[in-house]
Amino acid sequence: METTKTKKRLLALGKGLLVLAAVMSVLWCFWHFAGGMLLTVLSFPFFVLIPGLILTRLIFLFRSKRSAGAKTWRTILYVGILLAVLFFGMFSPYEVHRSTQIDAAEKFERALPAYGQHRARTALGTPELGTPEETTYHYYKTAVAVFESHAHILLCRYSPEDYAAQKDTLEAQYSFRTESVIGDSDFNGENALLLEPYIKIGSDEFRFIFPWDGANAYGDRFFKTCLLFVTNDETREIGFIAFDDDELDEARDLTAFLNEYCGWSVIR
Numbered sequence: 001m002e003t004t005k006t007k008k009r010l011l012a013l014g015k016g017l018l019v020l021a022a023v024m025s026v027l028w029c030f031w032h033f034a035g036g037m038l039l040t041v042l043s044f045p046f047f048v049l050i051p052g053l054i055l056t057r058l059i060f061l062f063r064s065k066r067s068a069g070a071k072t073w074r075t076i077l078y079v080g081i082l083l084a085v086l087f088f089g090m091f092s093p094y095e096v097h098r099s100t101q102i103d104a105a106e107k108f109e110r111a112l113p114a115y116g117q118h119r120a121r122t123a124l125g126t127p128e129l130g131t132p133e134e135t136t137y138h139y140y141k142t143a144v145a146v147f148e149s150h151a152h153i154l155l156c157r158y159s160p161e162d163y164a165a166q167k168d169t170l171e172a173q174y175s176f177r178t179e180s181v182i183g184d185s186d187f188n189g190e191n192a193l194l195l196e197p198y199i200k201i202g203s204d205e206f207r208f209i210f211p212w213d214g215a216n217a218y219g220d221r222f223f224k225t226c227l228l229f230v231t232n233d234e235t236r237e238i239g240f241i242a243f244d245d246d247e248l249d250e251a252r253d254l255t256a257f258l259n260e261y262c263g264w265s266v267i268r
Contacts, residue, residue: 149261163233
């Protein structure tokens with residue numbers, strides 16, 4: 001008798017694992033292909049693992065011999081937990097930072113944002129990078145629910161002998177914004193300075209490259225795309241930042257924008 005019970009328990013466990021695997025496979029496919037806004041390890045428990053466990057539990061609850069009343073309140077409980085988990089996962093902000101020195105320049109050029117991609121690549125062209133001692137590609141992403149921002153960053157470090165000449169070459173290759181961006185009138189009827197034409201954070205100096213420098217159908221007040229040029233005389237680094245966020249309403253402070261949306265505080 002005990003052997004029979006053990007076999008039944010093992011069989012039930014096996015069926016449960018199969019159902020869980022099937023449910024998680026469906027959720028993973030949605031998470032990966034349809035809901036690609038949240039493709040990180042941190043979001044996996046909220047959108048695949050925990051929902052998979054809850055849905056599996058619901059399936060076995062409906063197949064059980066419990067009374068209708070017991071099934072009802074348990075269903076309400078499980079659905080409430082599921083909605084709470086999904087809500088927490090959707091509206092919990094998170095960030096992703098990846099970097100590599102392998103084929104950094106090629107990866108940066110291939111990863112230029114899809115929004116305004118043609119303009120970005122036209123503005124960037126083929127940078128005269130020379131022979132840097134080290135090149136690093138950084139990808140920085142922030143997300144809250146369906147809202148995402150993407151920053152692709154290429155940094156090149158040069159020898160003391162090559163840095164100054166390379167900086168002059170690249171500065172001659174591009175045109176830079178020279179005037180501050182003034183936004184629309186606020187509620188008091190006054191114009192507010194939104195973005196400086198250039199800024200320094202520590203020893204890093206940032207400048208906007210024309211023509212892909214934030215201009216879009218909404219005007220510069222809604223800062224959705226940009227291409228920036230970065231130099232650092234102390235570390236002998238030269239680089240580019242390509243930023244894309246189709247939903248960003250505005251950026252009033254360039255330092256905060258670079259640190260919060262482009263991950264500069266993480267990189268440095």
